[in-house]
Amino acid sequence: MKIVSRNNSNLSNLDVKIVLIFAIVAFLVIFSVLPMSYLVFRSFIGGAESFGRIYTNTLNWNALKNTLVTASLSMIFGVMIAFPLAWLVGRTDMYGRKFFRTLFVMTYMVPPYVGAMAWLRLLNPRVGTLNVLIANFLGLSENPFNIYSIPGLVFVLTTFYYPYAFITISRSMEKMDPSLEEAAKISGAGTVRTLLKITLPVMLPSIVASGLLVFIAAASCYGIPSIIGAPGQIDTVTTRIIDYVYVGSSEGLSDAAALAVSLMLIANLVLYFSAFVTGDRHYTTISGKSTHPNIVTLGKWNIPVTICVSIFAFIVIILPFLTVAMTSFTKNLGKAFTPENLTLRYWNILFTRKPLLNSLKNSVISASAAATIGVGISCVMAWVANRTRSRFRAVPDFLITLGSGTPSVVIALALIMTMSGRFGLNIYNTLLIMIIAYVIKYLLMGMRTIAAAMSQIDASLEEAALISGASWLKSFVRVTLPLIAPSVVAGWFLIFMPSFYELTMSTLLYSTDTKTIGYELFTYQTYHSQQTASAIATGILIIVILVNYVLSKLSGDKFSI
């Protein structure tokens, strides 16, 4: 009798796993693959006319080149910044490291288009505040920087997207098995040598995964290139796609889809390339033993290092935030920040406009739902990719990258075309269509973070649970999940934040009852009120900082962003 019941439970365990995987794949196929394929298929109708038109246009080739160059450079610089910062914050006794850890992910919490406006004000070639200041200070006859250039674009993209790398790398660094480093130390290696020979190689899968995130985020970003690139006539693939979309005709849509294909292809090529680079190099860094990564003492280097990091933080984070926050209090942006030029009017709008509160509620609901669904999918899919030897284990990665590599506007339009009743499914004008759009777009952020964490966990732990009679679900929930919990929380926030202030898709998909904060930001932005948009952005930032603080206090520093 006992044996029978055991068999039964095994059978149902198998079912849970398969049902889950099947459900997730079905979800991705229905809401991501089919809509995108439909769009591409549509651009083929008419004898591949769109493709011919799009790919014979030199402007588009230039845009493609610009996208590749800016995204690659942002990726390289992003990782180059993130790795040392993650190491300093996670593995050394640098002063104020807890504070810095929160500070470094802060740019992730400000909508890129709001931040880009701040940089535009600081570094525009004619009257940029910082530009003028430096020119005066050094006695230069011309302003030193021109933000409307490829380097300018790379700079802003890097400052906004290095947190992806920072979060991913620091999570796995904090979870690293210290015995490897200890062994190196015992064998006589110094701090730097240990870092280069042990820490860096062991971290490679995480570093590659994080670089990939930065690349794809930078390549599929629209807000920053549209504000920073456009004045210098620098087009990227996304700005070109949006140009085609806003032509507003059926032909324009086909052209946009045809061009979007290139971005999807690039994203997936980069993904496979990264898989090729890391190959079978899977470093198990979490074994059965408890881990407390050892802390490197910086000694006499502590003060200089802390100063350098502070300067970096001031330029990259504090300065633009201060600009955004100050903008929200400024009456006339052309005048100095003096008492006469101060106003609380824009903050007043924030607190008195009732629809704003409703939009905030919608954003919290849809972003939380997207993040929760996204993290759920990521956990299961990361498990499939890491723990099975199935021939199809690369499929989820492909499915997920397909969506995230596609510009938001294309996802939104594809969803409108396919999800408004034509194929039997009508979720148009509901909050659900927004949630789905967010999941499709930002899933990759959660997936890579969680997959990277899972690849560091030895399968023996789960096996031990399975042998002891735990079901698959139980072993997953009781053993694997707790071990990757910090990464799961990080992944949740990586999906939550951009969904929360998402603008491009929301402005196409919202209905009267489902307005979001992103929509409000968009209206204020086009309302010619940078100040109100800045007030909203600052408000969001304050809320996030508070939530982070409470979360961190409640969990005893275990969970924070």
Added chain:
Amino acid sequence: MRKFMIMVMALMLMFFASEAFAAKPKVVIYTSMYEDVIEAMTQTLQEKFPDYDVEFFYGGTGTLQAKIAAELDAKKLGCDMLMVADPSYSLELKQMGILHAYVSEQAKNLALDYDPEGYWYPVRNLNMVLAFNPENYSRENLPKTFKEFAYNSDLKAAISMPNPLTAGTALVAISALKDKYGYEYFDKLSENRVMVESGSVALTKLETGECKVIMILEESVLKKREEEDSALEVIYPEDGVICVPSPIMTINDKYSAHANSKICEELTDWFLSPEGQSYIVKGWMHSVLKNPPAIPYDSINTAEIFTRAMPVDWVKCLAERTELRTNFEDRVKK
């Protein structure tokens, strides 16, 4: 597992529950009018038409046109009426056979052309003008015409204009300017390193002094003047203000979201009435009536604007749309 199934069921329920309970007959209007204007109108509309539920959906013209194109692909629009873009867009929609014809009693009072079959009427007049910041530069040293805007090399890299690829009004502007000055105008814009970007970014650049003069819709400057005591001023170019009579259209019952074309007819009449027009004027746009109820805050006489208007050939604007955009891209955005 059970929890998971419950979640799935809940999701499914959300699918089906999403179809709202329709109490009153509903009309959805896609519009690019400012939310303030919409909010002010909504109140009055509720009093005027208590039996109907009139709902506005705000978006930029480009966004709305893209949304409509995607919806048309699925053969069903999410709206019943449109108040977006320029007359050439209504010509296009009329050709596609998705508009509803209605001959309005109010038509005789209009100062501007309308569709004799009643497929579209102008409902608000938007003006493309130049603007500058007197706190940074004086009017005397700045262009008085659209021609100077592009040809005066003193303005190099200090001018900005909206994107004709995304904004309907900008497309009309380059169409009119091309007809007047030829494609050379585009080359001159390019030589003067014009920045092509959205109005809000351009206005900020005017305030900070990064731009000396910008091409922009009059309403955005007037709004800033009234609401923010901004010092920005409008230049009504001597070679012509580019007037864009933005239309109101009703989608025919076959394609519309709620098939309430009769209600849409009543709404059309109201929007074209002096009362409806007074809300347009409050929203810093000009009325389309022969006897406008008022002029927008700080603007000049509507009749004067019409006499100073640069001619626009709407049929040509539609026919040459692709050519205009391609030329603009090749010459300016290269």
